[in-house]
Amino acid sequence: MDTFTVLPRIGWVACLTGRNTLVRRSDRVEALIGAMAAILVLCAAPVSAALGTAVHETRSEFYADQLRHRHIAEAIAVSDSETTVRTNAIEFDVDARWRFDDTYHVERVRSQAFVKVHDRFQxxxxxxxxxxxxxxxxxxxxxxxxxxxxxxxxxxxxxxxxVCGAVRHRLNRVRHANWDREFEALVDGRGQERRQS
Structure with missing residues (x-):
């Protein structure tokens, strides 16, 4: 019969919970920082969702207020549109006249399409x-x-x-320095043995 473990004792789980004598203190620190980072990333998800909800409520209210104070009016072009070609759009500007609340307005506006003199548009x-x-x-x-x-x-x-990358970089520098010292001690020890023989 085949058996399997739910949490295989490899990777950062083994570094944190294992008793392997080959696992160094720096390995455990690195695994702990990685585990804490993963937990923080998971905990940040609901906070980000709450932020999104707050933004949605605020912007929805702002846009609803805009919609309450903006109205469609029918304008009449008093000149042909001037076309401006942009990188990602074509714009049509035209001098127009319209009436709103018994007041006439004449202004340069942007139309959704090209219009000619006396054309009506919204x-x-x-x-x-x-x-x-x-x-x-x-x-x-x-x-x-x-x-x-x-x-x-x-x-x-x-x-x-x-943060994890910075911690790993710092721990790697410490590990390399320790390895260099151990190699030097090993070489120095062999040199002493040769001189004694």
Missing amino acids: IWVDDEGAAVPAPPPPGQAGREAVGAAVLSWLGVVFVMAG
Whole structure:
């Protein structure tokens, strides 16, 4: 009958809990730091999720407030659109006239497509009737919340990886120095034995 162990006694588990005499104190320190880093990374996940939830609530409220104070108005172009080609978009700017709350406004606005003189198109305006950008799409708050949660968690992961790397580098320097001393002692001991013989 085959048997297996749930926690094989290898790696950092063996370094922390094993009684092998070949495991050095520096190995145990390195394994302990790695285990603590893993625990901190796991504990950071719910904290990052809570941060994402807070960002979602804040941004949702902000976007809802924007939507309450932004309105669609119908504008009439008083000139042809001017096209501007950007690296990742094409923009159309046009002089337009519109009426909002019995007040006429004439302003240069951005249209979603090319328009000619006297063409009608829709724009977004604030409570005073001034042209404003369109409100963000409904899912924007969710995307920002996910981004904040993931970035904060990845920040913890990178910090812990840096700490583990720094500890390992320092311990390797100590190990190499110890090996050098032991090799020198070994060579010096053999040299003394040869002289005595």
